[in-house]
Amino acid sequence: MEPQTFYSKSGKEITLRVQTNNDAPALLEYINNLIDEDIDILINRKLTLSEEENYVRECSESMEKGESLHVTAWDGDILIGKSQIKFGDFKERHIAGFGISLKNGYRSDGIGKKLADVVLDWAKNQKEIEKVYLTVFGRNERAISLYHKLGFVEFGRLPDGVKSGNIYVDTIYMYLNTHS
Numbered sequence: 001m002e003p004q005t006f007y008s009k010s011g012k013e014i015t016l017r018v019q020t021n022n023d024a025p026a027l028l029e030y031i032n033n034l035i036d037e038d039i040d041i042l043i044n045r046k047l048t049l050s051e052e053e054n055y056v057r058e059c060s061e062s063m064e065k066g067e068s069l070h071v072t073a074w075d076g077d078i079l080i081g082k083s084q085i086k087f088g089d090f091k092e093r094h095i096a097g098f099g100i101s102l103k104n105g106y107r108s109d110g111i112g113k114k115l116a117d118v119v120l121d122w123a124k125n126q127k128e129i130e131k132v133y134l135t136v137f138g139r140n141e142r143a144i145s146l147y148h149k150l151g152f153v154e155f156g157r158l159p160d161g162v163k164s165g166n167i168y169v170d171t172i173y174m175y176l177n178t179h180s
């Protein structure tokens with residue numbers, strides 16, 4: 001994927017480009033800020049730089065094999081978003097897992113839709129990928145609305161699938177057919 005720049009609805013100039021190993025410190029700050037914010041993502045423990053470096057290295061290896069795409073979104077030199085898609089394992093290789101997040105202050109501005117489009121277009125161009133799969137917290141209306149807009153269909157709900165402290169939230173399962 002070539003880097004690309006666009007303007008958000010509010011006029012911010014945003015650049016999308018593939019993640020590199022050098023992004024580890026920015027990604028660490030980014031993910032730890034999301035964890036501090038306690039938003040509706042699964043991870044709930046702050047990461048260390050070495051954990052993040054290992055993760056980023058694994059991402060690079062998997063991208064070199066053509067088995068994933070990790071795209072970062074930037075406002076100048078501020079990392080403001082990330083989306084990834086990865087082939088499934090073994091007999092689930094035809095089903096790719098998808099995820100997306102944006103930094104606080106950059107949401108509901110059309111950036112998520114653009115970022116997701118780039119990543120899903122890549123998936124649609126991979127012959128082996130037949131479906132894209134994701135999970136989302138049942139109360140995350142903005143994310144669910146984006147996923148519907150992208151063509152995802154809900155196929156299941158696990159009651160109380162997520163537990164955060166004493167709060168339970170349903171997990172919603174969604175999929176998208178890539179070749180229809």
Ligand SMILES: CC(C)(COP(=O)(O)OP(=O)(O)OC[C@H]1O[C@@H](n2cnc3c(N)ncnc32)[C@H](O)[C@@H]1OP(=O)(O)O)[C@@H](O)C(=O)NCCC(=O)NCCS
Nearest residue numbers: 100101102107108109110111112113136141142143145146
């Ligand atoms: C979920 C997320 C990636 C969506 O990206 P976004 O840039 O905020 O969404 P967009 O502005 O592109 O909006 C896409 C659609 O979502 C819906 N939407 C946007 N803001 C919304 C809001 N505040 N409430 C409800 N729906 C909303 C709209 O249907 C919108 O389409 P439209 O602009 O054509 O009307 C982003 O909000 C985010 O990072 N949230 C925190 C992390 C997270 O929840 N990640 C998903 C975990 S599964």
